[in-house]
Each structure stands twice: as C-alpha cells, then as structure tokens.
Amino acid sequence: MSLEPGRSLWDSGGMTIPIIIDGHAIEAPDGASLIQAWIAAGLPLTENVGCMGQGVCGACRVLVRREGERIAAAALACETRAEAGMQVAFIDHFPARRPHAYDLDAMGDSWSALGQVDAVFPEAKHCRHCGGCDAACPKGIEVQKAVNLAVEGRALAAGALFDHCVMCNLCVAACPEHIAPSHLGQFLRRMANSLTLRPGDLIERIRQIENGSQAIDLDAPGAQP
Numbered sequence: 001m002s003l004e005p006g007r008s009l010w011d012s013g014g015m016t017i018p019i020i021i022d023g024h025a026i027e028a029p030d031g032a033s034l035i036q037a038w039i040a041a042g043l044p045l046t047e048n049v050g051c052m053g054q055g056v057c058g059a060c061r062v063l064v065r066r067e068g069e070r071i072a073a074a075a076l077a078c079e080t081r082a083e084a085g086m087q088v089a090f091i092d093h094f095p096a097r098r099p100h101a102y103d104l105d106a107m108g109d110s111w112s113a114l115g116q117v118d119a120v121f122p123e124a125k126h127c128r129h130c131g132g133c134d135a136a137c138p139k140g141i142e143v144q145k146a147v148n149l150a151v152e153g154r155a156l157a158a159g160a161l162f163d164h165c166v167m168c169n170l171c172v173a174a175c176p177e178h179i180a181p182s183h184l185g186q187f188l189r190r191m192a193n194s195l196t197l198r199p200g201d202l203i204e205r206i207r208q209i210e211n212g213s214q215a216i217d218l219d220a221p222g223a224q225p
C-alpha cells in the first residue's frame with residue numbers, strides 16, 4: 001500500500017528523524033515505528049506486511065543497525081521505533097527447508113503422542129546450543145531452551161514457551177542445524193491443544209459468535225477473499 005503524494009500518516013509536530021530503510025534516506029515522523037516511517041515516506045509496501053502494527057503476524061522482519069553499533073539485530077518493523085541514524089533492511093519471507101508432515105488425529109493419546117516429537121523433528125536433538133535462535137527472536141522467546149525441553153520429552157513445557165511466537169521464522173534463518181524451531185513450536189502447541197482441553201478464551205469466543213454477541217460481518221472488505 002502507499003499514501004497519496006503529500007499525505008502524511010499523522011501530525012508529528014514537524015519533528016523528523018533521518019533513517020535509511022532499504023537504501024532509501026527517509027525523514028521519519030518523530031515517534032513513528034519503522035513500518036509507519038516507510039508508509040509516511042510514500043514508499044510502496046507490497047511485502048513484509050500483515051497485521052499492520054499489532055506485532056502478531058511476524059511479516060515485517062527487519063535487520064536494524066543503530067548508529068554507532070557494528071552488529072545488526074533482528075526486529076519487527078511494527079514494534080521498533082525509528083531512531084536517528086538507524087539503518088534498516090527488510091528481510092524476505094523464507095520457508096523451512098523441509099516440510100514436517102504429521103497427523104494429530106493419528107497420534108493417539110498423550111502417552112504415545114509425546115514420543116512423536118523425535119519422529120517428526122529428528123533434527124532437534126542435534127541442537128548445538130549456539131544461542132543463534134535466542135539472539136534472532138524479536139519476541140524474546142527462550143527458543144533454545146524450548147527446543148531442548150522438547151528433545152528431553154517435556155513437550156508441553158516446550159510448547160508453552162512458544163506461546164508468543166509470531167512465526168516470523170527468524171529463528172529458522174539463524175539455526176545452523178536447520179531445526180526450524182518455530183515449526184517445532186507450532187507442532188508442539190497444536191499437539192498440546194489436540195490432547196488437552198481447548199483454551200478458555202477460544203471456547204468463550206466461539207460461544208459469543210454462536211449466541212450473536214460477537215457479530216461477524218461476512219460482507220466486510222476482505223472477509224470473503
């Protein structure tokens with residue numbers, strides 16, 4: 001998406017901050033996030049966009065190098081405010097190197113299902129404890145710990161550590177053993193929910209939809225892609 005020429009996202013009182021995003025020198029409105037700065041500059045945003053600022057989709061992956069720092073860090077553009085002298089580069093989407101096929105309905109009860117972690121993710125036991133996944137994660141998840149808990153057979157505890165994962169896949173890019181930690185986490189969370197009671201907030205929301213107190217507008221833009 002792009003803004004009409006001359007139209008800004010908001011009135012920042014005229015204060016701007018010089019940053020560089022994907023090679024474009026931009027004057028970002030004071031207080032803007034990196035993704036807001038990009039849009040305010042009138043540049044087209046056709047990729048790396050999903051939830052538009054809620055920090056839940058993981059699409060706006062960026063590498064950020066702050067002024068005076070040598071090391072670039074991974075971040076989400078919607079959750080990172082522009083700072084003077086920042087250099088930013090969006091990171092493309094990249095899938096895991098191989099798909100992990102599984103059938104939750106065929107895994108049986110929790111006694112047998114927990115043994116499936118090694119069958120589906122045999123590479124997880126090769127974790128070399130490098131900490132690359134932890135350093136890459138913009139959500140501060142203890143990814144390495146979660147991977148190793150899963151290997152130890154503590155699948156539910158491991159899955160819980162991935163609760164705030166947004167599937168940005170930065171840990172996938174960081175892992176030298178091609179473990180695809182986020183996909184392991186997704187598998188663990190799916191397994192946990194298929195073997196235990198559904199989350200209370202999910203049940204409550206479905207009830208609200210069914211009794212009409214949570215209206216669903218099927219004619220809303222984008223509701224019927």
Ligand code: SF4
Pocket residue numbers: 058136137138139140141143164165166167168169170171172181182
């Ligand atoms: S665990 Fe991986 S995919 Fe999930 S938020 Fe962290 S880096 Fe992104």
Ligand code: SF4
Pocket residue numbers: 126127128129130131132133134143144147174175176177178179181
């Ligand atoms: S990046 Fe891969 S090998 Fe390194 S600690 Fe994380 S899961 Fe283990």
